[in-house]
Amino acid sequence: MKNNKLKILTNGIIKENPILVLILGTCPFLAVTTQASNAIGMGAAVTFVLLCSNVMISLLRKVISDKVRIPCYIVVIASFVTLVQMIVKAYAKSLDDALGLYLPLIVVNCIILGRAEMFANKNGALDSALDAIGMGVGYTLAMLAMASIREIFGAGTWFGIPVPVLKDNNISIMTMAPGGFAIFGILIAIINKASNGKAIKKKDFSCEGCPSAAACNGQNCAEKREAAAK
């Protein structure tokens, strides 16, 4: 049982890394990873919101009616995001400036909604908290890796500290959008290689993990399977 809890915690770091394996929440991932310090700030904000919303939704999972669950999740998540936004505005003005629109947009971040839907509404509060911490750490590590590569090679600094040699020989395309997409792709490839392709196996794409399973009764999947068989 203890082993199981550890597995929930470590799942999000590599095996089900929310960004590099589940490919969720990629918009802020590409947008704010131009500086390592922003990545840490964004990662911390997302982890906090994820932890609070996962625990709250897990506690409320028997109260929330299935039909209105998405609006309920949004309300819970939005409350915590507003909280984070006010704290950041009050105590970390420069971070607020750097993150800009992406801080309030955590409300519709797929990772948080996705974990609520995939995990918190089926599991207890403790498990959901562990899942949130694992996913949050995985998210932050992925952000940090991406931002470090982009900042070191694109701007020649790391956490704002100049890196010798690279400072005068920066490759500015790394901090622009094309560089972000290229490095994102390379990181996904590395994680896929490191996990022997197991991470992206389609095992979780059954009706159980599908949010629209109730509406479709497996029809879409059956059609797709038939088409694939042909």
Place this chain on the structure above:
Amino acid sequence: MNNMIVSVNPHIYAKDTTQTIMRDVLIALFPAVIASIVFFGVRALLVEVVCVAVAMGCEWAFEKITNKPVTVTDLSAAVTGLILALNLPASIPLWQAMFGSFVAIIVVKQFFGGIGQNFANPAITARVIMLVAFSGAMTNWLPAAFSNAPADAVTAATPLAIIASGEGELPSLLQMFIGARGGSLGETSCLALLLGGLYLIYRRVITWHTPAAFIGTVLVLTALLGQQPLYQVMAGGLFIGAFFMATDYTTSPPTHAGKLIFGVGCGLITVLIRVWGNYPEGVSFSILLMNILNPYICDWTRTKPFGGVQA
């Protein structure tokens, strides 16, 4: 009966291999290499050697690491490296040239599956990436030998920049033709590129369709727009682009009709960028954009097999 072999078609083969075709391209680029050394000095040779060596090294290393058959000996990486080098200014820092070769071979060619699988020409894509990444160093043109630049000049504007800004003195048409002007290593000498291009057409490595359509479109459009057509045709990377980069087998259509559409499209985009765009030169962007449209052009110009039904 022992020498009877049962096999599926095709039964008649041409002697061409990737290696012989790439060797012909290298031979065709030789005059441009000589011209680059004449006009920009030994530094030009250094950039070319570094680019070719890094391109071949990257190809070898990537294929070793991923356990794929090593294709360095087919010379396609050498051609990519050399074409990239000829598209760089002589003053380019060597590590940036290495970065460009790395991007061309690893990111554009090998990530998409190696030779024959890349969606865009590796050399042109690497050049565009370098132009965005190192915009200062990539437009730092050195004055060419035998040009109008004063003896103590450190940098020289390209003819297209002179036309765009309206400042400075344009080189004479003869200087434009032999290549005594500011620009990338291998793009300045129309004479050398024309020799190489005609050699490729003579050896049937390329056909006349793409270069003729490309250069013709630029000539006609700039004449219609009153933009000094002769200068527009000889300036910038038009000749090297039309003969060596727009004719890449992987990223251009195989049919004659498709080649004509491809060339006209390249010429149109080039003129649009040169006349109304922010950049003075648009050849590399136009080829890259048409590379992306290539699958659609192939689709439109698909030939009907003899006796077949229209697909």
